[in-house]
Amino acid sequence: MTALLEVTELRLSYGPVQALRGASLTARAGEVIGIVGESGCGKSTLASALIGLPAPGATLSGELRIRGEDMITTTEARRRELRGDRVAMIFQDPMSAFNPVLTLGQQLVDFQHRANVSRAEKLARARAMLASVGIPDPELVLRRYMHELSGGMRQRAAIAAALMMQPDLLIADEPTTALDVTMEAQIIHLFRELRQQYQGSIVIVTHHLGVVGELCDRVYVMYAGEVVEEGTTDEIYHNARHPYARALIACDPAHIQGPVARLPTIPGRLPDLTAPPAGCAFASRCPQAAPGCAHPVPRVRLSESHAVLCHQVTP
Numbered sequence: 104m105t106a107l108l109e110v111t112e113l114r115l116s117y118g119p120v121q122a123l124r125g126a127s128l129t130a131r132a133g134e135v136i137g138i139v140g141e142s143g144c145g146k147s148t149l150a151s152a153l154i155g156l157p158a159p160g161a162t163l164s165g166e167l168r169i170r171g172e173d174m175i176t177t178t179e180a181r182r183r184e185l186r187g188d189r190v191a192m193i194f195q196d197p198m199s200a201f202n203p204v205l206t207l208g209q210q211l212v213d214f215q216h217r218a219n220v221s222r223a224e225k226l227a228r229a230r231a232m233l234a235s236v237g238i239p240d241p242e243l244v245l246r247r248y249m250h251e252l253s254g255g256m257r258q259r260a261a262i263a264a265a266l267m268m269q270p271d272l273l274i275a276d277e278p279t280t281a282l283d284v285t286m287e288a289q290i291i292h293l294f295r296e297l298r299q300q301y302q303g304s305i306v307i308v309t310h311h312l313g314v315v316g317e318l319c320d321r322v323y324v325m326y327a328g329e330v331v332e333e334g335t336t337d338e339i340y341h342n343a344r345h346p347y348a349r350a351l352i353a354c355d356p357a358h359i360q361g362p363v364a365r366l367p368t369i370p371g372r373l374p375d376l377t378a379p380p381a382g383c384a385f386a387s388r389c390p391q392a393a394p395g396c397a398h399p400v401p402r403v404r405l406s407e408s409h410a411v412l413c414h415q416v417t418p
Contacts, residue, residue, distance in 0.1 A: 137315035208245030327384035
């Protein structure tokens, strides 16, 4: 099946900081993929690049195609057209993603500015979309400001806003962050329903491995701006081969058996991305590191779906 999203050797720098260092990934229509890694690994930077909104001053290279159209080489005017119509994002903090001085209804109408229908029809669409994401009494909620909504309602409103123009690609950046356990379970359930109804691709960016395990078909593990392992959810969760991916999974509370005096951690810290190592970026923290890890790292293909960036892995 042809990929809806194709990212090839994507590099992004902020001055001397190499935030993305040759990241590649694909997503097919109807597929949900997860991008995981610890804070600072480049997940949110990649998400912003996918929607064509890197931070000011960023230098971007490589290929980033949505239905064959390259978001990097196209004009800014065309990128604005593609945002919303082809690609949309559920931002990490709904409070800062919406305008605080406009009602939710005003903003959902504004988000449809390219739709050639009346304002009444746009409001009707907004009501229907709010209802579809499980918001009770959408007529009342349309008249509310964001500060008047609960955390769970704000997140549902953000999902509704992203879906208003039925984009091909939906990116969710940490969609369950700052929600309590009950709200988190409800949002996961909502995404599970979206899987059945939505015909495009969904990219979930998160540090929460449980969310990925519940929702995703395939997983990309990021470290220091690189994809160090990719595979199906089962391959990553049950047969991870990269030492970092294994360590990340071992730190997931769901994998801890019985009481422990201290939660597991990964010793060390991320490398300085103003001068990243020529070899494996994880070598200084890796229990399997060898002298050869100082050399450029090969990508080892283990199966059609499973690949690892590591000197210590063999097919």
